[in-house]
Amino acid sequence: MLNVFEELTDTSRRQILAELRSGAKNVSDLCESTRLKQPNVSNHLARMRARGIVHAEKTGRQVYYSLVPEVEAVVNSLLEVSTQPTDMVDFPDLVKLYAKSAIAGDESACSEVMDIAFRARIPLIDIYQELLGPAMAMIGTWWTVDAIDEAQEHMATEITHRMMARTSQIAGPRRRNGRVAVLGCAPNCWHVIGLRMISDYLRLQGWRTLFLGPNVPERSFLSTVNQHQPSLVLLSVNSPEGQESTIRLIKSLAINRTKRFDYKIVVGGFQVSQNPDLFIESGANCVANELRQFANEILPEIESVEMSAASRAATN
Numbered sequence: 604m605l606n607v608f609e610e611l612t613d614t615s616r617r618q619i620l621a622e623l624r625s626g627a628k629n630v631s632d633l634c635e636s637t638r639l640k641q642p643n644v645s646n647h648l649a650r651m652r653a654r655g656i657v658h659a660e661k662t663g664r665q666v667y668y669s670l671v672p673e674v675e676a677v678v679n680s681l682l683e684v685s686t687q688p689t690d691m692v693d694f695p696d697l698v699k700l701y702a703k704s705a706i707a708g709d710e711s712a713c714s715e716v717m718d719i720a721f722r723a724r725i726p727l728i729d730i731y732q733e734l735l736g737p738a739m740a741m742i743g744t745w746w747t748v749d750a751i752d753e754a755q756e757h758m759a760t761e762i763t764h765r766m767m768a769r770t771s772q773i774a775g776p777r778r779r780n781g782r783v784a785v786l787g788c789a790p791n792c793w794h795v796i797g798l799r800m801i802s803d804y805l806r807l808q809g810w811r812t813l814f815l816g817p818n819v820p821e822r823s824f825l826s827t828v829n830q831h832q833p834s835l836v837l838l839s840v841n842s843p844e845g846q847e848s849t850i851r852l853i854k855s856l857a858i859n860r861t862k863r864f865d866y867k868i869v870v871g872g873f874q875v876s877q878n879p880d881l882f883i884e885s886g887a888n889c890v891a892n893e894l895r896q897f898a899n900e901i902l903p904e905i906e907s908v909e910m911s912a913a914s915r916a917a918t919n
Contacts, residue, residue: 615639616647617772620670620678623657627669692723694733702738705759706751717766721773727807730770731800732895735763739796763796771803780809782906783833787815787824789852792838792845797871800894801837808902810835821852825859832864835905837891839872846874850885857886867905869897 618637622628628636633644648668651657657668670678697716704712720730739759746756786802788795795817802812813831815824828836836856840849849870856868870882871891879890891897 614772615643616651619644619647619651620656623668623670624675624679627660627667629665629667633668692720692725694737697734698737698741701734702741702745702759705738705762706742706745706755708755708758708762710762710765713762713766714769717769721770727770728804728894728898731767731804732893735766735770736797736800736894739763760796764799767796767799767803771807779811782809782835783811783813783831784835784837785813785815785824785828785831785833786837786839787819787827788817788839789824789845789848790818790820791848792840792842792872793817794841794872795839797841797894798837798839801871801891801897804894804898805835805902821848821855824852825855828856828859828866832866834866836866836868838868838870838887840870840874841872842874849874850882853882853885853887869901871897 615637618639619633622633622636630641630644630648633639633648634641637644639647648657648659652659652668655671656674658671659666659668661667697719701713701716704710704716716734717730720734725734742751742756742759745751746753784802784805786798788798799814802814806812813827813833815827838849838852840846853868853870860866860868867888868886869889869891870887871893875882875890876892882890889901891901
């Protein structure tokens with residue numbers, strides 16, 4: 604049997620297959636929709652054609668590619684995200700298994716845990732909220748009480764970054780909606796798993812996400828915001844060491860916003876949950892305690908306000 608899953612683990616081929624779900628397309632169509640270079644698209648199509656995953660048909664001077672009927676259902680099932688809850692997965696057991704495997708450096712075992720969720724067609728937001736998030740929280744607790752050392756915690760974090768990459772690749776992004784988000788951490792803030800989860804979720808909703816990562820100098824952060832002019836800026840702070848620098852960055856972003864252009868500032872993380880009012884008073888528009896809250900409450904409100912503003916501008 605063809606290993607379609609192997610093709611979907613590659614970001615570029617997954618993008619191409621996702622586009623072909625809606626019908627036959629030529630190389631130019633695929634370059635435009637995926638933003639991949641023409642040689643890359645052609646090489647990936649040649650590989651998948653040789654493996655019997657895509658079919659090529661010449662119409663005039665153009666060659667159009669489509670999914671082979673025998674694999675179309677498989678591709679659809681792997682790329683679709685179910686919106687229905689499932690009782691097929693025992694998350695508490697998977698969380699413990701994943702956490703133990705991650706601190707042991709057993710990446711294959713972690714992948715097997717992820718495959719259980721993929722086969723059950725668990726939505727990305729639930730994989731992050733119910734599996735990876737709790738597993739990393741458990742690992743953090745073990746580190747706090749000295750049950751594991753710092754090297755094990757770092758190893759588990761790196762494995763989880765790679766598992767998140769697999770998850771977002773399989774879900775597949777929507778067409779871009781024109782919105783831009785900048786995400787990162789102020790100086791002395793190093794934990795970015797939660798922020799990466801929000802970045803992945805935004806990208807799958809069609810946003811262009813600029814993920815800056817941990818420990819970003821304030822000047823560099825502001826420069827990126829001014830250059831790309833996002834409609835949303837997200838920060839995360841999980842330890843007391845990063846609170847002061849995060850508050851300074853929020854204040855600078857708030858001042859910068861009034862001088863240049865408007866954007867919403869959202870901040871989250873454990874340190875924020877201890878005193879959310881402090882960050883709101885510094886200039887943040889709202890705080891996000893978890894991914895599901897951000898997805899179900901904060902993001903719809905932000906997008907609604909943007910749509911209303913765009914509608915008023917078009918009317919005027």
